[in-house]
Amino acid sequence: MITEQMKQQLIDIVGAENYDDSKAGRIVYSYDATPNFQSIPDAVIAPRNTKEVSEIIKICNKERIPIVPRGSGTNLCAGTCPTEGGIVMLFKHMNRILEIDEENLTVTVQPGVITLDLIHAVEAKGLFYPPDPSSMKISTIGGNINENSGGLRGLKYGVTRDYVMGLEVVLANGDIIRTGGKLAKDVAGYDLTRLFVGSEGTLGVITEATLKLIPMPETKQTMLALYEDLEAAARSVSAIIANKIIPTTLEFLDQPTLQVVESFVNIGLPTDVKAVLLIEQDGPKEVVERDMKAMARICREQNAISVQVAKTEEEANNLRTARRSALSALARLKPTTILEDATVPRSQIANMVKAINDIAQKYNVNICTFGHAGDGNLHPTCPTDVRDKDELHRVEQAFEDIFAKAIELGGTITGEHGVGVMKAPYVEWKLGKEGIAAMKAIKQALDPNNIMNPGKVFAKSTRKRVVITR
């Protein structure tokens, strides 16, 4: 509950135009891109600078008002759904690129900068920021850092975590701290930067970030390998890695996903094959050509029925765009679309693909699979209907089995989408009781009043582990 007095204090900080507690204003920040989650906040606030963020948090800490920092609300774990009410904090005013440092190869940004705008800005200077989540046209850097977002280029270049060098963070008590910096080497104290990356807004509010840039790769090639057999495609992924080639991108799409994506993009994707791999390599021309040839050969050895190299950048870009639209395009099939991002070691990708299909059959649900196969990060997606309670229950069971299987294969319950509310009941499966206790101790130390995005990451109760018999 926010009293009139608290409201007035908050308005005094940000101005009346940046505080909204109208019903409509609150409803439009009651959700993110996660299906079946909605919860209406008490108010929405848009601070204009770090000082205002700090002042807001001080009030919230004193009055025990939950704060949910929110970028563009594209996350898939209900991480920004204000499940315990409180204040949704927006960064629409804090959306400037502060500096591109061409000598140190860094960029310093405010959290509200749109990922793709950042990418374009640095590319204009011949520099490269690799993390490219599928939502990069919409997502903010602040959101990416809090979720530790991955993307299509993750296989070769890593994820957001690998590019965050320094942060400015407002803690739950209102303190403003700076971690890391432009330094390639820095061991002064704990690596708090890494702690905040992927913390989903539960430890503090990120108000500025210094990110690492690398030189733009000279060339890039894209190809599509087609398969009549799902597992052959998955085996190709492991074979490519085992042959010591690390492509930029190694994406997997199965037939149902291909069909629905094609109906959106209309670029002539093959819809009559069982699976495709979208493969990209970048770097010096000779290396790219050599790797592409080798990968084409490996794919053929694994029974790819055809391997086609994109002839133009436009064609390549169409293929990437098609892949990025996969999740939302799957939403065409049924009113509700539930997806997961179970991740396994790369060597296990074929086993995981097979397990997903077996599990889908076992529970009689339709699961379409696509994902960053090269990372071992798959997105099994289930088109369903929230109104069909029986099916929804089977979908939940199927996904529990998938989580369990992923862990059994040495994997994890989430590769890049985060825990949020959605996967909180399963975190213990991965981390164990002791792991959760260690995380809780950190949370307790930094946010004793539990105002920072409460209800996320930590579950009220853990799901009973399903034992899979093989």
Place this chain on the structure above:
Amino acid sequence: MKNEHHIQQQFQARMNEDELLNCMRCGFCLPTCPTYIESGFQESHSPRGRIALMKAVVDGLIEPDEDVERSLQLCLGCRACEPVCPSGVRYGHLLEEARDIIAQHKTYSPIVRFIRHIVFKQLFPHPKRMRMLTALIGFYQRSGLQTLVRKLGLLRLLPSHLATMENVLPNVPTWKQMNERPTHVEALIPRKRRVAFFSGCLMDTMFMDINDATMKLLQLVGCDIVIPEAQTCCGALHGHSGEKADAKTLAKRNIEAFETLDVDYIVTNAGGCGAFLIEYDHLLKDDPVWAERAKAFVAKVKDVSVILVELGFHEQRWRLPNQMVTYQDSCHLRNVMKTASEPRLLLQSISGVEFREMKDADRCCGSAGIYNIIEPDMSMQVLDYKMEQVKQTKATTIVTANPGCLLQMKLGIEREGLTNVRAVHLVELLLEAVEATKQMNKPLKQIG
């Protein structure tokens, strides 16, 4: 309160729940929404936010209060969110339904009620009255009254955007000209297609020159043209303003006027009208008598640019004096009729034209039917952005494909004081090229 309860019931009964659920809130629509951007990234002024609000009304989470109404009202209806929606949500249909429900329950002030009645019921559905109104404007323009009004500074009594609008109205045809419209014209070369021309209400009065140019071009590429007299306003204005019942009546009259004609296509030259015509099947989907007839009608609707490309207009050698040209998409032509490449292809085929794509050419110009009159602030904000992009191209000719956009571009030129820039409809420029080419060829022949 009772009224709001009734609106809520109507939302539950009439809003397509599957379509609402189909939005998976991925946010892919956000970067394309002009009002989201211009409102400083307010979710309530984005497609995703508006759908959430519609759904919240259906779910009973919110009364359809004035904020909900404001959110739906401020939407331009440009539908740029639809082509980018991977889930294929038909946002335009949701918006239209929601606006209709709200409008039917709204108690407008007597003056607004009077204006709505005149515009929707007494004016647009009646071609003769449209001609009379245009004739009055013509009298105003030609009699010296306009000069007098301007000299006396009476326009200052109007809000500034309306005063500027007065300034950019085209010189309208006379009563006599408007009453001597052809009903049939023949191809100038051996006939390739037989088409029907949807002449429109504003297009056949205030913008008659554009209609004439359209027909001349169609004749030139081998079309016999029928222009049925029984046709009427397309109903877009009604549909977008929450007067769906009237829109349906007009749709039926048009289907009747065209369905008996033995033609290959029904040609339009206004993106706004064309987009509404091409969705008659959706408008009448629940009407057992009309649903099938609407489908047959819809299958034939094409923009003039598509026909011109199909019949090879762009393969001929047209010339214009050297000029920099840019193209502003008509939102409905692009997002609903899916016609975007043809106008560009036609422009690029003319030698002498240097075509420069402006940034965000596919973003709405803020005209949006009568939006620029009822939401001047947002409309002008959207227009200012547009004109910045126009200036960047250094174009001297802005081409559009819809009368509303054309007027808005002229308004933008006037506001920015761009004296060396003009705005024309695509067909006007194409006809200009045809005529210029003839002129240029003449002396050459004499020499030869």
